[in-house]
Amino acid sequence: MPLPISLFDLFTPARLAGMLVLAAPLLVGADDSYLREIEEEAKRQAMTLTTSQPQPAPVLAAPAPDTAAERLAPGLDRAAFERSLREGLPGTYASYQQLNSASQQRVYESYRNDNRLTNISEQVTRLLSGKP
Amino acid sequence: MSTDYAARLQTVLARIRAAEQRFQRPPGSVALLAVSKTQPPAAIAAVAAAGQTCFGENYLQETLDKMTELAALDLAWHFIGPIQANKTRPIAECFAWVHSVDRLKIAERLSAQRPDHLPPLHVCLQVNISQESTKHGLDERDVPAVARAVATLPRLRLRGLMAIPAPAPEFAAQRMPFARLRALQERLIAEGLALDTLSMGMSDDLEAAIAEGATLVRVGTAIFGPRA
Numbered sequence: 001m002p003l004p005i006s007l008f009d010l011f012t013p014a015r016l017a018g019m020l021v022l023a024a025p026l027l028v029g030a031d032d033s034y035l036r037e038i039e040e041e042a043k044r045q046a047m048t049l050t051t052s053q054p055q056p057a058p059v060l061a062a063p064a065p066d067t068a069a070e071r072l073a074p075g076l077d078r079a080a081f082e083r084s085l086r087e088g089l090p091g092t093y094a095s096y097q098q099l100n101s102a103s104q105q106r107v108y109e110s111y112r113n114d115n116r117l118t119n120i121s122e123q124v125t126r127l128l129s130g131k132p
Numbered sequence: 133m134s135t136d137y138a139a140r141l142q143t144v145l146a147r148i149r150a151a152e153q154r155f156q157r158p159p160g161s162v163a164l165l166a167v168s169k170t171q172p173p174a175a176i177a178a179v180a181a182a183g184q185t186c187f188g189e190n191y192l193q194e195t196l197d198k199m200t201e202l203a204a205l206d207l208a209w210h211f212i213g214p215i216q217a218n219k220t221r222p223i224a225e226c227f228a229w230v231h232s233v234d235r236l237k238i239a240e241r242l243s244a245q246r247p248d249h250l251p252p253l254h255v256c257l258q259v260n261i262s263q264e265s266t267k268h269g270l271d272e273r274d275v276p277a278v279a280r281a282v283a284t285l286p287r288l289r290l291r292g293l294m295a296i297p298a299p300a301p302e303f304a305a306q307r308m309p310f311a312r313l314r315a316l317q318e319r320l321i322a323e324g325l326a327l328d329t330l331s332m333g334m335s336d337d338l339e340a341a342i343a344e345g346a347t348l349v350r351v352g353t354a355i356f357g358p359r360a
Contacts, residue, residue: 091281
């Protein structure tokens, strides 16, 4: 029995346009769910990235003795400062002993403001060399 | 290739011997330090095979790698480069000499970190003899105070002074800073310090340095060729 309409009639431009209009909500719906899936996947990835982000690498500390040697202990009285200088910076202490008492007092006062070994050592050298 | 190194080494040694003779220095009074910085271990091995035992290096990590590779050879390693305070320990542990001590605190660290089973570390004070802002080294005026202090450090042996003067084209001009370094050394000796080393003179000015009393010249290019 022949079909009431031929296939050619079924896909005329007018009918195709009508089918697209009818199918559009379905297609949009498909796009929406696809987008939702992508969004959800992106959220999951973001959470994974956030939660599994590596902790910042710990700052590598220099070997303890070297780090400790960078400064004299703060707040020492004059006698303790000299003992500490003798033990920590024996060469600087040898130079310090050659300074007159006023210069030694200057070194001690400087130490109270700045206890870095480098600065103490350089100040002693400067004073012994007759520099201001 | 090994022949090239051997020939160049012999040429440098001949220059040193000729300069000793020309400037009335006792034969053999000037030693050669082969500056091997940036040179591969194979080149150092070739120069060592030609009879050289003392090598000077500037870069710590590079040298430590070479030391490992050349451990079978009986070489004396001299550190001649700038020293960072946080790098003193491997220098104190691995080198026989340090020529570039330019602060008292560096010397104190080297002494504190020199292992007990090793002999004292031989050191020279580096002097900024041409007073160039770009060069490392002690101000001449600070040298006596620092030298006296370094001489008290138990694990160091203060041997003398080192300098890298500004380049000068004329022989007479080359001699002037070397003469100043020698005068400074003589002053320290007069004060009672037992110093016997003047580390000065390189490929281009070793004759001028020997004329002024160098006991150790540091030569790289003339032995190894230009660096890449």
